[in-house]
Each structure stands twice: as C-alpha cells, then as structure tokens.
Amino acid sequence: MTSTTTSPAEPLGRRERKKAATRAAISHAATRLFMERGFDNVSIREVADAADVSPTTVFAHFPQKEALVFDEDDEQREHLVRIVRDRAPGVSISQALLDAYRADVLPPEDPDGVRRREFMAFIDATPALGDYAAKMWLRHEDALAGAIASELGLTEPTEQIRTYARFVLQVQLLAGASETPLETLEAAFGLLDGGWQEYSSHLAG
Amino acid sequence: MTSTTTSPAEPLGRRERKKAATRAAISHAATRLFMERGFDNVSIREVADAADVSPTTVFAHFPQKEALVFDEDDEQREHLVRIVRDRAPGVSISQALLDAYRADVLPPEDPDGVRRREFMAFIDATPALGDYAAKMWLRHEDALAGAIASELGLTEPTEQIRTYARFVLQVQLLAGASETPLETLEAAFGLLDGGWQEYSSHLAG
DNA sequence: ATTGATTTTAAAACTGGTACGAATACAGTT
DNA sequence: AACTGTATTCGTACCAGTTTTAAAATCAAT
Numbered sequence: 001m002t003s004t005t006t007s008p009a010e011p012l013g014r015r016e017r018k019k020a021a022t023r024a025a026i027s028h029a030a031t032r033l034f035m036e037r038g039f040d041n042v043s044i045r046e047v048a049d050a051a052d053v054s055p056t057t058v059f060a061h062f063p064q065k066e067a068l069v070f071d072e073d074d075e076q077r078e079h080l081v082r083i084v085r086d087r088a089p090g091v092s093i094s095q096a097l098l099d100a101y102r103a104d105v106l107p108p109e110d111p112d113g114v115r116r117r118e119f120m121a122f123i124d125a126t127p128a129l130g131d132y133a134a135k136m137w138l139r140h141e142d143a144l145a146g147a148i149a150s151e152l153g154l155t156e157p158t159e160q161i162r163t164y165a166r167f168v169l170q171v172q173l174l175a176g177a178s179e180t181p182l183e184t185l186e187a188a189f190g191l192l193d194g195g196w197q198e199y200s201s202h203l204a205g
Numbered sequence: 206m207t208s209t210t211t212s213p214a215e216p217l218g219r220r221e222r223k224k225a226a227t228r229a230a231i232s233h234a235a236t237r238l239f240m241e242r243g244f245d246n247v248s249i250r251e252v253a254d255a256a257d258v259s260p261t262t263v264f265a266h267f268p269q270k271e272a273l274v275f276d277e278d279d280e281q282r283e284h285l286v287r288i289v290r291d292r293a294p295g296v297s298i299s300q301a302l303l304d305a306y307r308a309d310v311l312p313p314e315d316p317d318g319v320r321r322r323e324f325m326a327f328i329d330a331t332p333a334l335g336d337y338a339a340k341m342w343l344r345h346e347d348a349l350a351g352a353i354a355s356e357l358g359l360t361e362p363t364e365q366i367r368t369y370a371r372f373v374l375q376v377q378l379l380a381g382a383s384e385t386p387l388e389t390l391e392a393a394f395g396l397l398d399g400g401w402q403e404y405s406s407h408l409a410g
Numbered sequence: 411a412t413t414g415a416t417t418t419t420a421a422a423a424c425t426g427g428t429a430c431g432a433a434t435a436c437a438g439t440t
Numbered sequence: 441a442a443c444t445g446t447a448t449t450c451g452t453a454c455c456a457g458t459t460t461t462a463a464a465a466t467c468a469a470t
Contacts, residue, residue, distance in 0.1 A: 015436050019448070043425060054450045056428090065426065131340075159385070159392035166379060167372050167396075174371060180364070187364035191372075194400030220417075220467060227418085248456060259420050264458065 023061045026051045030068040039069070039126040066132040069123070077140045084147040093148060094196060097168055098189045104172075105181040120176070134173055141165050152203055160199050167192055228266045231256040235273040244274070244331040271337035274328070282345045289352040298353060299401060302373055303394045309377075310386040325381070339378055346370050357408055365404050372397055 029050035033042045044065055048055040062068050087096035108114045123129045145157035145165035157165070171188040178184035234255035238247040249270055253260040267273050292301035313319045328334045350362035350370035362370070376393040383389035 013437075015447070018435085022449085044427085045425085055426095056451075057449055059427070060448075063427095135336075159383070159389050160396055163376070163379060163389070163393040163396050166375055170371055170375060171368070174368060178364070184364050184368070188368040191365055191368050191397070191400040191404060194403055195396040195398060198399055199396060218467080223466090224417085249458090250456080259418090260457090261421085261459090262419060265418070268458095270457065 022051075022053060022057065026053060026058055026061055027068060027071060034069065035122070039065075039129055064132075066129060069129060070133065070136060073136060073139075076137070077143050080140050080144055081147045084144065084151060092197075093151060093200075094189060094193050098185060101172055101175060101185055102182070105175055105185065124177075137172065138166075138169055141169055144169065152200060154203075164192070164196055164199075227256075227258065227262065231258060231263055231266055232273060232276060239274065240327065244327075244334055269337075271334060274334060275338065275341060278341060278344075281342070282348050285345050285349055286352045289349065289356060297402075298356060298405075299394055299398050303390060306377055306380060306390055307387070310380055310390065329381075342377065343371075343374055346374055349374065357405060359408075369397070369401055369404075 026047065030042075030047045033047060033050055044058055045055050047068065048058050051058075058068075083096050083100045084093055087093070091099075108117050123133055141162070142165075145162045148161050148165060149155070149157040152161070154161075167188075171185065171192075174188060175181040175184045231252065235247075235252045238252060238255055249263055250260050252273065253263050256263075263273075288301050288305045289298055292298070296304075313322050328338055346367070350367045353366050353370060354360070354362040357366070359366075372393075376390065376397075379393060380386040380389045
C-alpha cells in the first residue's frame with residue numbers, strides 16, 4: 001500500500017496480492033497493538049503472533065520496528081518536491097514551503113486532518129519514533145536541494161542551496177515541536193529569507 | 206574524568222576513587238579495542254573482558270555503547286557557550302561562531318589538533334557514532350540559545366534565537382560532512398547573516 | 411565487630427535484528 | 441498435468457545491546 005502506483009489498481013498476480021495482504025496484516029496488527037499498549041511495550045514477536053506470521057516475515061516486509069509505523073517514505077519525498085516544483089507562478093520557493101508548512105500546522109479541518117494530528121501526537125509520545133521520523137524526514141535533503149537547484153536553472157545544488165534545504169527541513173521539525181508553531185514558522189522563515197532572497201536573486205540576476 | 210571539577214583534585218573517598226578507576230579502565234580498554242578493530246567489531250562483552258569487569262558494570266558507568274567513545278558532554282557544551290559569551294569585544298556572535306568552526310575545520314597545527322582530527326575521522330567511519338555525536342551535539346541547542354539570549358540582554362530566547370541556534374549547530378554538522386568545509390561554512394553563515402543581523406540589530410536598536 | 415544502607419557486581423532474561431536452510435506457493439513452460 | 445525456477449514464508453538458532461534481579465562487596469557509623 002506504499003509506493004506502488006495508486007489509482008488504476010493494476011491487475012496483480014496472486015503472488016503479489018498475497019504478499020500485499022501479508023504486509024497489510026502485519027501493518028494493521030502492529031498499529032493496533034502499538035495504539036493499545038504503546039510502541040515500546042510491544043515486541044516484534046507479539047506483532048508477528050497477532051498477524052499470524054513468523055517474526056522473520058515481519059522483517060522481510062519492514063526493515064526495522066520503526067518502519068512499521070512509517071509506511072510512506074517515497075510519498076513524503078514526492079510531496080516535498082512537488083511543493084517546490086509545482087508551486088503557483090509568481091510564488092517564491094520560500095513562500096511555497098512556508099504555505100505548505102502552515103497548512104500542516106493549522107488546526108485540522110477535515111477528519112483526515114484530525115487523524116493525521118492524532119498520529120503525530122502518538123509519534124511525539126515515543127522518543128524512538130520521533131528520532132526515526134526526523135531521520136527519515138532529513139533524508140529528503142538531497143531531493144529537496146536537487147529540486148530547488150533545478151528550479152533555479154542549475155543542474156547541481158550549490159553549497160548555499162544545500163544549506164538552505166537543510167535549514168528548511170529543520171524548520172518543519174522546529175515548528176512541530178513548538179508550542180506556538182505559527183510563530184516559529186514565521187520567525188524561522190523571516191530569519192532565512194533575508195540571506196536566501198539575496199542569494200537567489202543574485203543567482204538569477 | 207568527565208564532569209567533576211578538574212584541577213584541585215578534591216580528596217575523594219576510597220569508594221569514589223575505585224569507581225573512577227573502574228570507569229577509566231573500561232574507557233581505556235574500549236578506546237584501545239575500538240581503534241584496533243573498529244567500533245562495530247568489538248562487543249560490549251569483549252570490552253568488559255579486556256577491562257576485567259562484568260558486562261553489566263560497563264553499563265553501570267556508560268548508558269550506551271556509544272557513550273564509551275564520547276566521554277565529555279558537558280565540556281563540549283561549556284566550550285560552545287564560551288565561544289558566544291567570551292568573544293572578543295566588537296566581534297559579533299556569528300563572527301565568533303564562524304571563527305571557532307573555522308578553527309575546527311582548518312588543517313591542524315599542534316599535535317593535539319592532529320589527535321582530534323583522527324578522532325573525528327574515526328567517528329565518521331561508523332554511522333552509529335556519527336548519529337550519536339550529532340544527537341549529542343544538537344542537545345546543546347538550549348544552552349546555546351540561552352547564551353545568545355543573555356548576550357542580547359534577554360532572559361529568555363525568542364523564537365528567532367532558538368531557530369538561529371538550531372541552524373548554527375546544523376552548520377557544524379554540514380561542514381563536518383562536506384568535502385569543502387570552508388566553503389560550506391561561508392555559504393551557510395552568508396545565508397544566515399542576512400536575516401540574523403537584521404533581527405539582532407532590530408532587537409538592540 | 412556489627413549493623414545497615416549503598417554500591418557494585420554477576421548471571422540470566424529480554425528484545426531487536428540477522429543467518430540459514432527447509433518448506434511452500436506461485437508463474438511460466440512443455 | 442507435470443516440471444522447473446523463483447519468490448515468499450517459516451522455524452530455529454543465534455548475536456549484540458540493554459534491562460532486570462538478586463547476591464556480594466564495600467563503606468560509614470555505632
């Protein structure tokens with residue numbers, strides 16, 4: 001259910017369907033148990049039992065215990081790149097990122113947003129999960145830097161772009177941990193934009 | 206040898222002296238073995254054996270395996286705070302930090318610097334150590350933000366200061382991982398200084 | 411020297427993760 | 441339908457880091 005193409009429901013063979021089913025069973029059992037008793041109080045063996053599967057099979061589908069919770073690495077990265085690449089005309093990169101982050105941080109409106117918010121609270125409750133999420137998030141640094149570079153007409157990111165990408169990803173983490181996420185967002189982008197706009201306009205000009 | 210007061214050699218009781226000796230024996234055995242065969246190829250049990258101590262005793266002194274390598278948390282934090290607090294008059298905070306980072310990155314001159322460089326290379330060779338070092342380093346964020354705030358005449362760091370502190374710590378990691386650390390340093394501080402100087406002068410003015 | 415608290419230690423247990431080989435289910439071929 | 445190769449699953453045993461448990465040693469104070 002992760003990185004396979006989503007909508008057209010390609011006709012999978014029995015094999016792939018079964019594999020996907022096993023994966024889903026494991027994932028479901030894991031999230032249920034984790035929510036009931038907390039991430040740290042559930043062992044891989046228990047997850048395997050609950051999914052009626054051998055422990056080794058769990059690791060065949062998920063490289064680490066933490067991966068049972070985060071099942072969407074590629075989507076995240078794609079989302080991030082799209083924010084930069086597909087922004088409305090006339091909108092700066094910083095502006096696009098700030099807007100996107102803002103939407104993440106504002107009070108949720110649809111039930112989907114509520115669920116996502118609960119999920120994030122669950123993650124915050126377990127240090128190991130927070131660390132893992134942060135690590136995964138920051139792994140997108142290269143992708144983001146590449147997207148920005150190509151938006152600015154470069155084939156390779158410069159040191160400044162790389163730095164900016166890292167900072168921008170950090171801002172998301174900062175805001176997520178902040179009591180006043182909106183203020184944090186604005187403070188951070190305010191700090192960044194001075195140097196960044198100067199640099200990028202210098203590049204374009 | 207870590208956070209106890211250093212010079213005057215307070216008269217420790219027998220108990221404390223023995224404890225310190227055990228700790229030192231473990232630490233020595235560990236560094237020797239790690240250097241000889243690599244961090245990942247030495248088990249805690251082996252370290253314990255080499256120090257003629259039970260494995261649990263190792264954990265009584267060091268919370269994790271990685272802690273055997275980093276024995277100086279507080280000193281690091283103090284160093285960082287001093288860079289900001291004890292900078293020469295007329296030198297900006299950014300300038301002081303940049304200078305300090307630069308010294309870390311330049312070719313070492315004294316034998317002490319050489320040893321430190323070898324140590325850093327050793328850390329880079331083991332992902333687990335790099336992660337741990339980064340985590341420890343970033344834990345200084347609050348201390349750094351506090352020091353900056355108090356330099357600017359505030360009792361509490363603002364959102365901007367907190368953000369700046371996080372960015373500045375990240376710069377150190379960026380430069381450490383870069384092929385061209387000096388360029389990275391200058392690019393990063395160039396990016397930061399625009400917004401930061403505006404903000405801090407706005408604060409002072 | 412005895413007592414009692416505290417520290418230190420050892421041994422075992424637990425947990426995440428890997429290695430290995432065997433068994434099973436599938437897809438494509440004949 | 442049988443055959444073959446391949447992918448998935450399984451069970452077990454195992455390793456290394458870490459926690460738990462309880463015994464032993466150590467110290468301070470009487």
